[in-house]
Amino acid sequence: MSMGHCPEQRPGFEVTKDWNGADQVAIRSPRGASVRVSLQGGQVVSWRNDRGEELLFTSSKAIFKPLKAVRGGIPVCFPQFGNCGTLEQHGFARNKTWIVDDEAPPLSNGDNNNKASVDLLLKPSDDDLKCWPHCFELRLRVSLSMDGDLSLISRVRNVNGKPFSFSFAYHTYLSVSDISEVRIEGLETLDYLDNLSQRERFTEQGDAITFESEVDRVYVGSPGVIAVLDHEKKRTFIIRKEGLPDIVVWNPWEKKSKTMSDFGDDEYKQMLCVNAAAVERAITLKPGEEWTGKLELSAVPSTNCSDHLDHPGRL
Numbered sequence: 001m002s003m004g005h006c007p008e009q010r011p012g013f014e015v016t017k018d019w020n021g022a023d024q025v026a027i028r029s030p031r032g033a034s035v036r037v038s039l040q041g042g043q044v045v046s047w048r049n050d051r052g053e054e055l056l057f058t059s060s061k062a063i064f065k066p067l068k069a070v071r072g073g074i075p076v077c078f079p080q081f082g083n084c085g086t087l088e089q090h091g092f093a094r095n096k097t098w099i100v101d102d103e104a105p106p107l108s109n110g111d112n113n114n115k116a117s118v119d120l121l122l123k124p125s126d127d128d129l130k131c132w133p134h135c136f137e138l139r140l141r142v143s144l145s146m147d148g149d150l151s152l153i154s155r156v157r158n159v160n161g162k163p164f165s166f167s168f169a170y171h172t173y174l175s176v177s178d179i180s181e182v183r184i185e186g187l188e189t190l191d192y193l194d195n196l197s198q199r200e201r202f203t204e205q206g207d208a209i210t211f212e213s214e215v216d217r218v219y220v221g222s223p224g225v226i227a228v229l230d231h232e233k234k235r236t237f238i239i240r241k242e243g244l245p246d247i248v249v250w251n252p253w254e255k256k257s258k259t260m261s262d263f264g265d266d267e268y269k270q271m272l273c274v275n276a277a278a279v280e281r282a283i284t285l286k287p288g289e290e291w292t293g294k295l296e297l298s299a300v301p302s303t304n305c306s307d308h309l310d311h312p313g314r315l
């Protein structure tokens with residue numbers, strides 16, 4: 001796939017308008033997998049496999065308003081994760097209008113080949129600079145491989161005269177058949193900060209993680225690959241990441257779901273957020289420095305997933 005052309009001129013790409021009239025770029029693989037990303041928030045709003053099955057959750061109650069992240073898909077949290085800071089919850093990037101970046105600098109490590117990609121860019125507005133006075137360029141490359149794997153590569157560049165620090169997350173709403181049939185492998189024995197107990201630190205036990213109540217945790221220093229197994233669907237999501245040491249796991253469960261106006265009362269059963277993130281320790285960039293954070297998602301039949309888990313270094 002040739003790079004460096006406007007998306008609408010490339011085969012397999014389509015630019016449409018989203019619910020608010022913002023541009024949305026769809027990429028389709030030759031085998032039929034697809035991803036759609038909205039310039040509103042730089043948010044991936046759909047990822048489908050080659051059978052056309054949607055792999056990301058979006059709430060049936062999602063609110064489609066300008067400059068408001070939609071409840072679902074993959075909002076980008078930057079420059080703040082959660083409410084630990086002076087900014088709005090999860091930072092402002094998810095609520096801004098991004099642009100397509102036809103002149104994105106190449107990636108340094110061979111990530112430029114064999115994938116259909118679109119590059120997006122967010123720069124701070126005057127209003128953003130008032131609440132977060134740091135000049136940055138945030139780039140997001142969204143790519144789809146021939147096999148339908150989705151990869152997101154973010155780059156944050158400090159174009160400021162002074163250092164700044166930020167946290168970051170790909171707030172990934174996975175679609176699952178039934179949360180009680182889901183488990184996460186790869187986070188066993190790790191320490192986590194529990195957002196339900198004022199971020200107190202605990203250590204996970206040796207078993208895979210399963211769900212029977214509200215969960216809102218930051219697993220720190222997690223491995224580069226973890227797996228989310230959906231027993232009922234016989235589907236496994238393989239999550240590979242680089243530059244993002246933490247994994248946030250969130251399911252609001254019954255009581256909290258009822259307090260969220262853009263989320264159905266029972267929808268907690270069909271979703272699980274597993275977010276590759278840099279939360280525990282902020283990332284600091286000196287003037288001119290750039291940080292890169294990568295996420296790669298694959299959805300494979302559960303019988304094939306051990307191959308992926310055996311090769312954690314593949315990203």
Ligand code: BG6
Binds near residue numbers: 090171
């Ligand atoms: C999670 C946080 O990642 O996002 C939760 O850990 C939060 O604490 C959730 O409730 C949803 O956040 P928001 O701002 O999209 O409603």
